[in-house]
Amino acid sequence: xxxxxxxxxxxxxxxxxxxxxxxxxxxxxxxxxxxxxxxxxxxxxxxxxxxxxxxxxxxxxxxxxxxxxxxxxxxxxxxxxxxxxxxxxxxxxxxxxxxxxxxxxxxxxxxxxxxxxxxxxxxxxxxxxxxxxxxxxxxxxxxxxxxxxxxxxxxxxxxxxxxxxxxxxxxxxxxxxxxxxxxxxxxxxxxxxxxxxxxxxxxxxxxxxxxxxxxxxxxxxxxxxxxxxxxxxxxxxxxxxxxx
Amino acid sequence: xxxxxxxxxxxxxxxxxxxxxxxxxxxxxxxxxxxxxxxxxxxxxxxxxxxxxxxxxxxxxxxxxxxxxxxxxxxxxxxxxxxxxxxxxxxxxxxxxxxxxxxxxxxxxxxxxxxxxxxxxxxxxxxxxxxxxxxxxxxxxxxxxxxxxxxxxxxxxxxxxxxxxxxxxxxxxxxxxxxxxxxxxxxxxxxxxxxxxxxxxxxxxxxxxxxxxxxxxxxxxxxxxxxxxxxxxxxxxxxxxxxxxxxxxxxxxxxxxxxxxxxxxxxxxxxxxxxxxxxxxxxxxxxxxxxxxxxxxxxxxxxxxxxxxx
Numbered sequence: 001x002x003x004x005x006x007x008x009x010x011x012x013x014x015x016x017x018x019x020x021x022x023x024x025x026x027x028x029x030x031x032x033x034x035x036x037x038x039x040x041x042x043x044x045x046x047x048x049x050x051x052x053x054x055x056x057x058x059x060x061x062x063x064x065x066x067x068x069x070x071x072x073x074x075x076x077x078x079x080x081x082x083x084x085x086x087x088x089x090x091x092x093x094x095x096x097x098x099x100x101x102x103x104x105x106x107x108x109x110x111x112x113x114x115x116x117x118x119x120x121x122x123x124x125x126x127x128x129x130x131x132x133x134x135x136x137x138x139x140x141x142x143x144x145x146x147x148x149x150x151x152x153x154x155x156x157x158x159x160x161x162x163x164x165x166x167x168x169x170x171x172x173x174x175x176x177x178x179x180x181x182x183x184x185x186x187x188x189x190x191x192x193x194x195x196x197x198x199x200x201x202x203x204x205x206x207x208x209x210x211x212x213x214x215x216x217x218x219x220x221x222x223x224x225x226x227x228x229x230x231x232x233x234x235x236x237x238x239x240x241x242x243x244x
Numbered sequence: 245x246x247x248x249x250x251x252x253x254x255x256x257x258x259x260x261x262x263x264x265x266x267x268x269x270x271x272x273x274x275x276x277x278x279x280x281x282x283x284x285x286x287x288x289x290x291x292x293x294x295x296x297x298x299x300x301x302x303x304x305x306x307x308x309x310x311x312x313x314x315x316x317x318x319x320x321x322x323x324x325x326x327x328x329x330x331x332x333x334x335x336x337x338x339x340x341x342x343x344x345x346x347x348x349x350x351x352x353x354x355x356x357x358x359x360x361x362x363x364x365x366x367x368x369x370x371x372x373x374x375x376x377x378x379x380x381x382x383x384x385x386x387x388x389x390x391x392x393x394x395x396x397x398x399x400x401x402x403x404x405x406x407x408x409x410x411x412x413x414x415x416x417x418x419x420x421x422x423x424x425x426x427x428x429x430x431x432x433x434x435x436x437x438x439x440x441x442x443x444x445x446x447x448x449x450x451x452x453x454x455x456x457x458x459x460x461x462x463x464x465x466x467x468x469x470x471x472x473x474x475x476x477x478x479x480x481x482x483x484x485x486x487x488x489x490x491x492x493x494x495x496x497x498x499x500x501x502x503x504x505x506x507x508x509x510x511x512x513x514x515x516x517x518x519x520x521x522x523x524x525x526x527x528x529x530x531x532x533x534x535x536x537x538x539x540x541x542x543x544x545x546x547x548x549x550x551x552x553x554x
Binding site for chain 2: 062063082086088089090091099100127147
């Protein structure tokens with residue numbers, strides 16, 4: 001069965017409704033009867049080992065994959081940030097983030113404002129190859145946010161960044177999220193990142209949801225908080241790592 | 245026993261015991277030879293090792309590079325002056341230079357050169373246009389590939405110059421078959437390289453563009469064509485070489501004017517000095533074409549050089 005976006009309205013409170021979703025690659029099951037809802041404005045982190053199916057699920061929500069069983073509902077305005085920035089090297093940073101939008105003065109201004117929001121206003125007319133890894137990923141975030149997405153899909157967006165840049169990107173993402181309040185699905189295998197940012201963490205194990213719970217750590221969250229440490233222990237155990 | 249000592253006792257290759265810096269010598273395992281701790285006087289300057297040599301030089305690079313050709317000219321001049329070379333078959337560079345000056349001031353050479361340049365310019369213009377259009381049609385659509393690509397592969401496999409007799413049979417011995425031969429050489433080179441560049445544009449960029457709502461027209465103008473520009477320029481470089489080669493062959497057929505005609509006449513009248521001047525002209529035209537391409541690359545591919553803006 002192909003993806004079925006058409007029938008039935010999406011209830012206003014939900015940004016994603018996935019019911020009994022199964023997906024195979026060449027007969028090998030990757031997602032098995034997966035059901036997951038994300039509320040509008042909710043930040044969900046999807047954790048899992050490599051090959052657990054978490055990226056497949058994100059690609060399904062992003063309409064980058066078809067041929068799936070079950071039903072999926074997503075909003076019309078979606079945007080993805082990939083692990084690699086995927087900027088066109090031959091377009092200026094500003095032209096890159098407004099790609100696919102009508103090239104009007106209004107869009108240009110919105111693009112510049114979004115670049116300012118991620119601290120890249122000085123690089124608006126630079127070539128992408130002159131950006132550092134963190135700057136390029138901020139441009140990729142701006143390219144997603146300029147579309148005012150109702151659902152923001154983040155596919156290990158900080159996985160290729162160095163540790164210091166990653167910490168700065170966490171703060172930036174949190175700010176951008178709170179200002180725009182899209183529903184977010186963050187696919188990651190960084191447990192700390194998930195707890196720091198998300199309202200809810202979901203662990204995917206071999207194509208099934210093996211843990212799904214709200215992050216009850218008061219904000220602002222710190223890695224040294226007792227509830228933080230307790231949740232990290234539980235998640236790591238769920239992922240098959242004993243942190244001692 | 246410390247962990248290190250324990251490990252050392254089990255593995256004879258480890259240092260016997262780690263000593264405190266400045267206190268006592270360490271014993272090299274196996275040998276029993278004491279080795280003193282390093283002092284400042286034991287350290288050397290790594291830049292003095294000479295593993296790599298500095299490439300900084302006061303002489304500009306282009307001057308360094310002209311040393312080879314200049315030496316060759318000098319040797320040539322010397323060998324002719326000494327009578328090693330027969331001046332009838334190998335005139336001295338000085339003689340050739342004087343002939344060149346003579347020819348350059350005659351209207352004869354200018355007319356021949358203009359005729360050849362015109363043929364190459366026409367062939368380039370038409371060939372590049374045809375190459376680009378066919379590469380885009382073939383690169384972007386499956387049906388285009390089915391129709392165009394096979395034919396182009398066959399045309400590429402046939403040596404350009406082998407087509408000359410059939411072109412003459414079809415179009416006679418005027419300008420048309422000559423320009424057509426050059427056009428074909430340019431077309432094939434531009435097509436092959438642009439087509440493969442279009443097909444090898446990074447699929448992850450295309451995928452990203454699609455997720456951001458990029459439709460067909462913008463996909464072509466903002467992603468695929470600029471992404472295949474480097475490949476097109478490689479094709480253009482080869483096309484220029486092909487154009488000059490095709491010109492030489494085309495002008496062997498009844499050319500009242502052209503560098504090829506001059507070459508024929510020089511051979512008939514055994515003017516070896518003129519032959520050398522013509523060879524030099526071909527060399528200069530070739531070098532000039534390549535630097536024109538380099539100029540285009542610098543202008544069009546600024547985005548490839550990192551860290552020049554920001």
